Amino acid sequence: xxxxxxxxxxxxxxxxxxxxxLKEAEPDVALLQExxxxxxxxxxxxxxxxxxxxxxxxxxxxxxxxxxxKLPLEDVTRGLPGDESDEQARWIExxxxxxxxxxxxxxxxxxxGNPVELDDAGQPVEGGKYAYKLSWMERMKARAEELLALEExxxxxxxxxxxxxxxxxxxxxxxRGDALALPQSREAFRRxxxxxxxxxxxxxxxxPGHYSFWDYQAGAWQKNNxxxxxxxxxxPQAADLLREVGIDKEIRGRDKPSDHVPVWITLDL
DNA sequence: ATGGCTACCTATGGTAGA
Numbered sequence: 001x002x003x004x005x006x007x008x009x010x011x012x013x014x015x016x017x018x019x020x021x022l023k024e025a026e027p028d029v030a031l032l033q034e035x036x037x038x039x040x041x042x043x044x045x046x047x048x049x050x051x052x053x054x055x056x057x058x059x060x061x062x063x064x065x066x067x068x069x070k071l072p073l074e075d076v077t078r079g080l081p082g083d084e085s086d087e088q089a090r091w092i093e094x095x096x097x098x099x100x101x102x103x104x105x106x107x108x109x110x111x112x113g114n115p116v117e118l119d120d121a122g123q124p125v126e127g128g129k130y131a132y133k134l135s136w137m138e139r140m141k142a143r144a145e146e147l148l149a150l151e152e153x154x155x156x157x158x159x160x161x162x163x164x165x166x167x168x169x170x171x172x173x174x175x176r177g178d179a180l181a182l183p184q185s186r187e188a189f190r191r192x193x194x195x196x197x198x199x200x201x202x203x204x205x206x207x208p209g210h211y212s213f214w215d216y217q218a219g220a221w222q223k224n225n226x227x228x229x230x231x232x233x234x235x236p237q238a239a240d241l242l243r244e245v246g247i248d249k250e251i252r253g254r255d256k257p258s259d260h261v262p263v264w265i266t267l268d269l
Numbered sequence: 270a271t272g273g274c275t276a277c278c279t280a281t282g283g284t285a286g287a
Binding site: 009010012013014034036060061062112113114115161175178179180213215216217218219220227229256259 | 270271272273274275276277278284285286287
């Protein structure tokens, strides 16, 4: 089973690029972020023609996540539990049934968190974007703990907006005070990871120079000034099934690309 | 270099992204 995560930066602007990539990469499941569309505006028929089931959790203008699957989807849920007042569409779950078994998938678009606002004590300012990021990660951790208790294969994949280590940025010094790389952000990521997850890419590939995002500005792609912020976290039972990992870097060099590229795994399912 | 782009919106420039 091939599972990919891809922040497409707008389905309206990217549907043809997405179709092209799906035909080439042939993932069984694609977890999408930043569809930037309401559910009714998602061109689902384009993907149904390719054999995908389509489940969306969208909102107007910003955010929005979706799951495309060639395999049967069950028990789809939308929204990250833990705060009924949170109206941002950043989380979707579904169970995918493969030939050898099922896996629970969580597609996520973790808040960016910039600008970072800290008070004199170094604590995030309440109501600010950085506080939202950290509180969202606390809620994600709680959901992850619930799912881990089931002791079944599950995968949390998406745009984490976290640069886990300096080796995950071409210019780590440029990200020093950024919400994607601050020690508090990395600690929050590790608190989730250390519950017992395996970060799929790092389970297979070590060393610097592997990125999933290149800014549109300042020729970042041409200079390979990238960061690795799109991740797949595997439960212990999913990690046992991990075969391959990859980053479809070449996508970034095409016309009118997303600023992110697909990251994928294959599971023995 | 707190942004050199890009996408969205009932817009014609502001907001958000990372």
